[in-house]
Amino acid sequence: MIEVNELTKRYGRTTAVHNLTFTVRPGHVTGFLGPNGAGKSTTLRLILGLNDPTSGTATVDRRPLRDRSRGLRHVGALLDASDVHGGRSGRAHLRALARSNAIPRGRVEEVLREVGLAGAAGRRIGGYSLGMKQRLGIATALLGDPPVLFFDEPLNGLDPEGVLWVRGLFRRLAAEGRTVFVSSHLMSEMENTADQLIVIGRGELIAAESVTEFAARATRQSVTVRTSEPATLAGVLTAAGAAVQPGEGGALTVTGLDANRIGELALEHQLLLQELTASTASLEEAFMELTADSVEYLAGDAGDAGDAGDSGEHR
Numbered sequence: 507m508i509e510v511n512e513l514t515k516r517y518g519r520t521t522a523v524h525n526l527t528f529t530v531r532p533g534h535v536t537g538f539l540g541p542n543g544a545g546k547s548t549t550l551r552l553i554l555g556l557n558d559p560t561s562g563t564a565t566v567d568r569r570p571l572r573d574r575s576r577g578l579r580h581v582g583a584l585l586d587a588s589d590v591h592g593g594r595s596g597r598a599h600l601r602a603l604a605r606s607n608a609i610p611r612g613r614v615e616e617v618l619r620e621v622g623l624a625g626a627a628g629r630r631i632g633g634y635s636l637g638m639k640q641r642l643g644i645a646t647a648l649l650g651d652p653p654v655l656f657f658d659e660p661l662n663g664l665d666p667e668g669v670l671w672v673r674g675l676f677r678r679l680a681a682e683g684r685t686v687f688v689s690s691h692l693m694s695e696m697e698n699t700a701d702q703l704i705v706i707g708r709g710e711l712i713a714a715e716s717v718t719e720f721a722a723r724a725t726r727q728s729v730t731v732r733t734s735e736p737a738t739l740a741g742v743l744t745a746a747g748a749a750v751q752p753g754e755g756g757a758l759t760v761t762g763l764d765a766n767r768i769g770e771l772a773l774e775h776q777l778l779l780q781e782l783t784a785s786t787a788s789l790e791e792a793f794m795e796l797t798a799d800s801v802e803y804l805a806g807d808a809g810d811a812g813d814a815g816d817s818g819e820h821r
């Protein structure tokens with residue numbers, strides 16, 4: 507289990523993460539979502555103990571990871587897939603990590619097979635495609651068979667078959683009772699990958715709930731309705747509690763009442779309907795809307811973030 511409590515991280519004048527509190531439970535694939543610059547990578551680095559928070563705490567299975575003494579057998583992480591020594595082979599890279607974490611050599615061959623790199627394991631990593639590097643990064647995370655796994659943008663560079671494979675892998679790891687925490691800036695990727703969501707924007711928590719709950723809360727249904735007497739129908743629907751907007755070509759766009767109820771009201775008032783169409787905003791649209799403020803803030807603040815400078819910590 508990952509527990510983040512009132513976590514804040516400032517870089518100069520830039521607040522990357524502000525007063526963030528959430529819990530990630532084992533047995534689920536939990537998506538960590540937010541637009542670019544929302545603070546996802548910073549949060550992951552704070553949880554992993556790679557950077558120190560300005561204030562607040564982050565623990566994994568009730569202990570901070572700051573000392574990093576627990577190694578790959580406790581926590582596996584894919585952070586930056588291209589951050590590997592290009593001159594080594596994939597197999598040599600994994601063997602070196604296995605050695606320093608007291609993991610048996612045989613496990614290297616197992617994870618290579620698992621991620622589909624057995625055939626390319628003898629080749630230099632420098633010659634790997636981005637997708638192959640992602641697979642190697644996933645193999646690294648799996649190497650110690652850890653109960654807690656972090657994946658930062660794991661679908662980057664993967665082809666459709668690779669994406670399906672990763673989704674199946676994450677589901678299996680969660681079903682085995684592990685904690686699986688996966689970040690992405692794309693709702694469309696998380697919709698089919700995660701069952702729980704932590705959504706942040708501008709370093710702050712926007713939602714912590716299941717994908718189903720988020721979808722029910724975030725997506726809005728509207729109904730397009732067309733009639734020969736739009737003003738009368740608009741009056742009837744407004745009186746029944748709906749919000750009515752004039753749409754294209756005399757149509758009305760109605761929110762707050764479902765299509766069935768609109769049909770019943772039209773019948774009660776003997777109004778002839780020429781169209782009655784329900785439409786639901788996609789989860790991607792809902793996510794964009796919910797996080798729109800943070801995107802605007804960053805677009806207007808880009809120069810400022812640059813001025814703030816680096817605190818000297820390596821990203």
Ligand SMILES: Nc1ncnc2c1ncn2[C@@H]1O[C@H](COP(=O)(O)OP(=O)(O)OP(=O)(O)O)[C@@H](O)[C@H]1O
Pocket residue numbers: 517520521522540541542543544545546547548549691811814815816817818819820821
């Ligand atoms: N070392 C640093 N020095 C200065 N500012 C930083 C540093 N690391 C992150 N930031 C700033 O903190 C904010 C959050 O960045 P972060 O990389 O955590 O976001 P993110 O959600 O992971 O974005 P992306 O999806 O683009 O990776 C940004 O404004 C970023 O510029």
